Amino acid sequence: MANSDSKTTKDHTTIKKWSEERDGKPAVVESTSNSSEGGGLLRINFPGYAEDNLKNISWEEFFRIFDENDLQFLYQEETKDGEKSRFFKFVDKN
Numbered sequence: 001m002a003n004s005d006s007k008t009t010k011d012h013t014t015i016k017k018w019s020e021e022r023d024g025k026p027a028v029v030e031s032t033s034n035s036s037e038g039g040g041l042l043r044i045n046f047p048g049y050a051e052d053n054l055k056n057i058s059w060e061e062f063f064r065i066f067d068e069n070d071l072q073f074l075y076q077e078e079t080k081d082g083e084k085s086r087f088f089k090f091v092d093k094n
Contacts, residue, residue, distance in 0.1 A: 008072045008091065012063050015073045019044045022086055026062035027054040042066060042090055049086065066090070 009015065019026070028040030030053040042065055045054045066073075070093045076085040 006074055006076050006087070008074045010066075010072055010093075012059075012066075015063075015066075015075075016059055018073075018075055018077075018088075022084055023047050024086070025056050026059050027056050028065070029053055030055040040065065042071070044086075044088060046086055 018024075022044075024044035024046050027043045027045035029043060030040075040055075042062060043054055045056060069090075071090045072093055073088060074091050075088040079085045079087075
């Protein structure tokens, strides 16, 4: 049975493990990043699936932005046909 249901988490270890299992790297949308303050719209940068204008950042910076914005990570382990899913999004906690 495929585990295609979405889950949400704030757990840094879970998010990092999920991303790295799919070769994802922490990133921000470059046009939204503020070099003096850091921050920006978070993304996971997947090789071959990347959006334009992504800037890779460290996991430390990624989780600082994640926590400061009180976000949750909504993700899917597998697609309906049992493949590893890359589906995720960041959602407000409230």
